[in-house]
Amino acid sequence: MTELETTTTTSTTSTDRSPTRLSRRGLLGAAAATAIGGGLLSACQPEAGGSNANTGGRKVPIRVWTVPEGPDDEKFQTEIFEQFNKDHTDVEVELQFFPPPQYGNALQLAFTGGQDAPDVFRVGGGARLNDAHPKGWVAPLDDFITDEFKARFPSWVYDPEQSPLYRDGSPMAVPRPDPFVEAIRVLYCNEELLTQAGFSAPPKTWGEFAEMTKKITADSGGRAYGGAIVGNTPNHLTMAALAGPQGWRGYGQPLLDLLTGKPAMAEPGLVKTIEFWQDLHQAGALTPGWESWDATQAIQQMAAGRLAMYTFPLFHTFQLRDANPDLKLVLAPPPDPDEGRAGSVGQVDAAPFWMMSTACTEKEAAWQVLDFFGSVEFQQPAFVELQQMSLIEAVYEGVEVGPDVTRLREIADDIVRAHPQPDIDNPAVGDMYNELVAKGPKPNPREVFFEAITKGSDYAATAEAYDTQISTLLETLLPQHEVTADDLTFADWDPMTDYFER
Numbered sequence: 107m108t109e110l111e112t113t114t115t116t117s118t119t120s121t122d123r124s125p126t127r128l129s130r131r132g133l134l135g136a137a138a139a140t141a142i143g144g145g146l147l148s149a150c151q152p153e154a155g156g157s158n159a160n161t162g163g164r165k166v167p168i169r170v171w172t173v174p175e176g177p178d179d180e181k182f183q184t185e186i187f188e189q190f191n192k193d194h195t196d197v198e199v200e201l202q203f204f205p206p207p208q209y210g211n212a213l214q215l216a217f218t219g220g221q222d223a224p225d226v227f228r229v230g231g232g233a234r235l236n237d238a239h240p241k242g243w244v245a246p247l248d249d250f251i252t253d254e255f256k257a258r259f260p261s262w263v264y265d266p267e268q269s270p271l272y273r274d275g276s277p278m279a280v281p282r283p284d285p286f287v288e289a290i291r292v293l294y295c296n297e298e299l300l301t302q303a304g305f306s307a308p309p310k311t312w313g314e315f316a317e318m319t320k321k322i323t324a325d326s327g328g329r330a331y332g333g334a335i336v337g338n339t340p341n342h343l344t345m346a347a348l349a350g351p352q353g354w355r356g357y358g359q360p361l362l363d364l365l366t367g368k369p370a371m372a373e374p375g376l377v378k379t380i381e382f383w384q385d386l387h388q389a390g391a392l393t394p395g396w397e398s399w400d401a402t403q404a405i406q407q408m409a410a411g412r413l414a415m416y417t418f419p420l421f422h423t424f425q426l427r428d429a430n431p432d433l434k435l436v437l438a439p440p441p442d443p444d445e446g447r448a449g450s451v452g453q454v455d456a457a458p459f460w461m462m463s464t465a466c467t468e469k470e471a472a473w474q475v476l477d478f479f480g481s482v483e484f485q486q487p488a489f490v491e492l493q494q495m496s497l498i499e500a501v502y503e504g505v506e507v508g509p510d511v512t513r514l515r516e517i518a519d520d521i522v523r524a525h526p527q528p529d530i531d532n533p534a535v536g537d538m539y540n541e542l543v544a545k546g547p548k549p550n551p552r553e554v555f556f557e558a559i560t561k562g563s564d565y566a567a568t569a570e571a572y573d574t575q576i577s578t579l580l581e582t583l584l585p586q587h588e589v590t591a592d593d594l595t596f597a598d599w600d601p602m603t604d605y606f607e608r
Contacts, residue, residue, distance in 0.1 A: 164196065165195065165196055165198045166196060166197055166198065166468045168197055168200065168226060168466075168468065168471050168472050168474075170187075170199055170200065170201050170224060170225065170475060171202050171204065171209075171213070171226070171228070172201065172202070172203060172227070172228045173204055173205075173206050173209050173228065173230040175492070175494070178492055179492055179494075180203050182488065182491050182492060183201060184201060186484065186487065187199045187201055190475075190478065196471065197471045202224070204230075206230060206231055207231070209231055209233060210231045210232015210233050211232065213243070216465075217243050217463075217465065223465035224463050224466075225462070225463050225471075226460060226461070226462055226466070226475050226476060226479075227243075227460070227461055228459055229279075229458060229460075234455065234458070235270070235278060235279055235461065236455070236529070236536045238461065239278060240536075242464055243463060243464055244273075244278050244279070244461045244462070244464065245461075245463060245464045246274075246276035247276070247279075247462060247473075247476070248277065250469075250473040250476070250477070251264060255480065258480065258500070259281065260497060260499075260608055261607075262608050263281055263497060267530070268527075268530065268606045269457070270455060270457050270458055270529075271457055271458050272530070273533060274533070278458065278461060279458035279459060279460060279461045280459060280460040280461075280477075280480040281457040281458065281459050281480065282459040282460070282480075282485060282494070282496060283454075283459060283495055283497070284495045284497045284518075285453040285454045285457050285497075286453050286518050286522045287420065287514060287515055287522075288420070288453075288454050288495060289451050289452065289454045289518070290344075290439075290451065290514065290517050290518050290522060291417045291419060291440060291451070292417065292418065292422070292423065292437050292438070292439075292514070292517060293308060293309075293415060293416075293417050293438040293439060294408060294415065294416055294422060294436075294437065295308045295436040296408055296411065296413065296414050296415070296434065296435070296436075297435070297436045298411065298434045299332075299413075299414040300414060300415075300436075302325070303318065303322045303332075303414075308415070308436055308441075309415075309438075309441045310441055310442065311441050311444050312441050312442070312443055312444050313444045314441060315415070316382070316391075318414070319331075319332030319386055319391045319392075319414070319415065320386075320389055320391045323391045330411065330412045330413065330414060331391065331394075331412065331413055331414065332392075333391060333392050333413075333416060334393040334399070334404060334407065334413055334415075335383065335387075335396050335397075335416070335559070336399050336400070336401055336418060337399045337400055338397075338552055338555075338556040339401075339552075340356065340358050340555060341418050342416075343357040343376075343555065344451060344521075345382070345440050345443075346376045348440060348447050348448070348450070349376070349378060349447075349448055350375030350376075350448045351363050351375050351376045351449070352365055352452070352525065352601045353452075354452075355539065357551060357552070357555070358550070358551060359539075359543050359550070359551060360539075360542055360543060360550075360551060360576050361373075361376070362539075362594055364528075364594070364595075364596050364599070365595070365596060365599065365601065366597070367591045367592070367593075367594035367595030368577070369572070369573035369576040369580075370573070371569035371572045372569035372570045375443070375448065376569070377565060377566050377569065380555060380558050380559060381565065383559045384558065384562055387559050387560065387562075388562055393412070397556075404416050404418060405426055405429050408426060408430075408433070408435075409426060409430035409433055411433075420495070420514050421493075423437060423493075423510050423514065424493050427510070437510065439517045439520050439521050440521070447602070448601075450522060450602060451522045451523070452523065452524075452525030453524060460476055460479045460480070462476060480498075482498055485498055485501045486501045486505065489501050489505070490506075493511065495511075495514075523601065523602065523603060524604035524606050524608050525605055526605045528593050531593065532589060532593045535587075535589050535593050535594065538586075538587035541583055542576070542583055545579060545583075546579065547572055547575045547576070551572070554568060554572060
């Protein structure tokens with residue numbers, strides 16, 4: 107058995123308060139709110155003995171496996187569960203933290219080894235609901251999800267016809283992240299560099315982005331650059347979603363267009379996107395060496411005033427603020443095609459976040475932990491302390507939201523729409539797609555995009571050949587998994603609108 111690096115701590119929390127709900131759109135533009143300081147955690151604790159598991163008076167250990175979202179998150183969870191254990195006479199949470207690269211393997215070893223499996227575990231690499239449920243790791247939550255619990259969340263979250271939390275008609279998980287806000291890719295802009303080049307606002311179109319990137323680079327004389335891509339990550343390809351192809355599962359894997367049900371690597375909007383970035387790279391407008399960057403280098407370059415614009419997930423907002431509090435940072439949506447927007451960004455598959463293990467023998471005690479994870483009492487401190495975005499609207503009530511979070515939610519309202527989820531109507535679609543990824547052509551799409559941009563190769567020809575191979579593979583996989591082309595096709599859906607009400 108591989109030795110895994112883990113951190114374990116025996117270390118939950120709640121009050122009886124019921125904060126007023128704040129509508130998602132109503133939050134936008136809120137002028138001010140009451141700030142919550144360091145006393146929030148203690149203010150949120152339940153009275154001792156507030157738990158209600160039927161444990162016969164004993165203190166039941168519940169093993170929780172998780173992946174911290176940074177060192178501050180590990181400290182936060184450790185402290186809040188230390189308080190949980192003090193306030194609950196019948197449950198003792200044992201937290202175990204894993205580095206992200208080791209998490210999926212650790213779960214695989216635990217479940218196949220027949221011992222030491224967690225009672226509760228969170229989503230992570232190799233441990234998403236689509237991965238864990240087919241392996242028999244996830245216990246259904248029908249006996250625990252009450253109307254009161256459902257009411258904490260938007261109505262679609264526990265609607266089996268719309269929610270990604272369901273499998274075989276049963277709820278399987280507790281959510282945390284807002285999958286619509288988490289889906290955004292922010293165009294981070296250094297306002298000072300834009301202003302020095304004569305620009306008063308971030309670019310709204312591809313043409314403006316190209317013009318600004320090239321001019322900033324030329325004017326700086328090598329001291330700064332107008333734009334960058336962060337290594338071989340596909341975050342810059344959010345522009346393609348606004349240009350047309352409405353891909354399922356993102357741009358790092360075989361792309362299936364939800365409007366046609368067909369492979370879409372050669373879809374015209376995606377081809378134009380790749381050619382757009384090829385032009386910027388060949389023009390020398392992007393920071394030299396971006397090809398080998400990780401996320402840290404993008405932060406360092408912008409914080410040091412050497413990078414004007416780049417696209418990345420929302421968490422860089424807070425890391426850039428920490429890296430340089432004086433940085434004149436502007437948050438913007440990715441620019442639209444010159445001819446106008448033709449699509450939208452879809453929600454990420456982040457809603458199923460915490461799950462109960464089938465290895466758990468003390469399910470009532472484990473549910474206390476899951477109930478806490480899905481509460482304002484856990485998620486509001488996580489938002490205040492760590493800026494972790496929540497699906498629970500009450501999380502934002504009575505706390506200082508701040509202009510950055512407000513802006514991020516505005517960007518989500520602008521570019522993100524509820525996309526169809528083929529694997530909800532037919533769960534076999536998820537299994538089929540996982541096999542498609544495993545057996546798909548090599549190099550994979552991310553590598554194809556990267557090579558086309560860096561080498562200036564004929565992307566359109568490569569993409570057409572890739573789509574042909576995927577089509578051939580689908581001819582075999584669809585009938586094997588009892589999936590039809592209709593399961594993948596939503597031709598009547600307008601991608602500028604939500605597919606379901608949220």
